[in-house]
Amino acid sequence: MPRLAANLSTLFTDAPFLDRFERAAKAGFTAVEFQFPYAFGVADIRDRLSDTGLQPVLFNMPAGDWEAGDRGLAAQPGREDEFRDGAALAIDYALELGVSKLHVLSGLAAEGEDQDRQWRTYVANLRYAAQFAGTAGVEVLIEPISRESFPGYFLTGLDMAAEAIDEAGEENLFIQYDLYHRRFVGDDLVSLYLKHAERIRHVQVAGWPGRHEPDVGVLDWQAAFAALDASGYAGFVGCEYFPAAGTESGLGWARSWLGGSK
Numbered sequence: 001m002p003r004l005a006a007n008l009s010t011l012f013t014d015a016p017f018l019d020r021f022e023r024a025a026k027a028g029f030t031a032v033e034f035q036f037p038y039a040f041g042v043a044d045i046r047d048r049l050s051d052t053g054l055q056p057v058l059f060n061m062p063a064g065d066w067e068a069g070d071r072g073l074a075a076q077p078g079r080e081d082e083f084r085d086g087a088a089l090a091i092d093y094a095l096e097l098g099v100s101k102l103h104v105l106s107g108l109a110a111e112g113e114d115q116d117r118q119w120r121t122y123v124a125n126l127r128y129a130a131q132f133a134g135t136a137g138v139e140v141l142i143e144p145i146s147r148e149s150f151p152g153y154f155l156t157g158l159d160m161a162a163e164a165i166d167e168a169g170e171e172n173l174f175i176q177y178d179l180y181h182r183r184f185v186g187d188d189l190v191s192l193y194l195k196h197a198e199r200i201r202h203v204q205v206a207g208w209p210g211r212h213e214p215d216v217g218v219l220d221w222q223a224a225f226a227a228l229d230a231s232g233y234a235g236f237v238g239c240e241y242f243p244a245a246g247t248e249s250g251l252g253w254a255r256s257w258l259g260g261s262k
Contacts, residue, residue, distance in 0.1 A: 002225050002233075004257050005057045007204075007240040009035035011247045021048035027248055028258030031055040033238045038062060038089065042096045049097065057236045058101040058141070058176075058202055059093070061129070062086030072105025074129070074142075075122035075154040077113060087129045094138050101202055103141045103176055104129055106154040122154065123167045130170035141202055143176035146184040158182075158196050165199060174201035178240070183208040183219050190227040197231050206241030215253040216244050 006012070006029040012020040017040060024032055032054050037045055049056055064070025064082070073083040090102050104126065110118055130140045142161050145153045155161060158175065165173050177200045179189055193200065205224075207217040214221040228237070243250045251258065 002228060002237045002257055003031065003235070004029060004254055005031035005033045005055075005236040005238045007033050007035070007238050010240050010242050013242075014246070018044055018048055021052045021054055023247070025052040025054055027251060028255075029054065030259060031057050031236055033058040033236070033240070035060050036062070036066075037093055037097075042093050046097055056097050056099045058103060058238065059090075059099060060103045060105060061090040063105045064107065070107060071150050071153060072107035074104050074125040075106040075108075075118050076110065077117050077121045080121070080125065083125050084128060087132055091133055091136050091138060094133075095136050100137065101139045101141055102129075102133060103143060103202075105145075106142065108150070108152040109154045111152075118154065123164055126164060126173060127168040127170055130168060130173040134170065134172045139172045139174055139201055140170075141174050141176040143178055143204075144181060145178070146181045148184050149181060158187075158192055162196060162199060175199045176202045176204065178204040178206075179214075179219060179221060179224050180204070180206035180208055180211060180241070189220060189224040193224065193227055194231065197233070200233070200235075202235050202238065203228065203233070204238040204240045206239075210244070211242050212244040213241060213250045213253055216250075221253075 006024040008020040012023040015023055037059050063072045073079050094102055106122060133140050142155060144155050144157050144161050147153050147156060161175050175196055182189055182192060205214050205221055207214045208219040209217055
């Protein structure tokens with residue numbers, strides 16, 4: 001039985017971010033995740049978590065200048081100091097909020113950059129982040145993202161992610177498995193999950209195509225959830241999708257896994 005976490009960066013977006021915590025709790029969620037919390041004071045987020053009793057599961061480390069086209073810093077040679085500053089900020093937030101998982105975005109494949117140098121930078125930054133986070137009891141996750149979603153994204157496949165984890169060699173470095181991105185590139189959701197299950201510590205879901213509710217489109221999310229249960233997956237499934245209509249009205253697919261409305 002999956003444990004669902006509402007992604008507050010994509011759900012309940014008709015309300016200001018800090019008001020989405022109460023909406024998620026009233027909808028029956030017991031846990032939340034979000035993408036970038038840094039525009040908000042950590043005390044303000046902590047207060048909303050305390051008021052609602054929601055468990056914070058995951059958020060992203062800083063990813064550079066998003067508006068300028070950055071999609072992460074980990075695989076960006078020459079920006080190591082910026083990456084390390086972002087890691088320190090993220091770990092501070094994680095400690096204050098009680099979050100045990102941080103997702104690191106790789107960034108884009110640098111045009112004209114030596115591929116070996118970019119790979120070495122990526123692995124070294126992952127090792128640094130994992131070692132730093134490990135002192136705080138925090139896990140670091142990496143997620144292959146389809147280049148249809150993020151054109152030019154550096155980390156594209158599960159095998160590539162596994163290779164980076166093995167080379168970095170840190171025990172708290174794992175994979176974030178997004179069913180939407182795997183379906184986008186045509187991967188079989190169940191067999192690929194089972195291949196990498198020992199490395200996977202967080203799962204996200206959205207319907208394909210369109211990135212709406214899981215039951216909008218052709219994503220075989222039921223089979224994927226059954227595979228999670230059969231494998232003994234004990235983590236959360238983050239609902240990182242954009243509702244086709246209102247968030248609450250689209251939660252019928254998840255009703256049996258959510259608590260009663262409050």
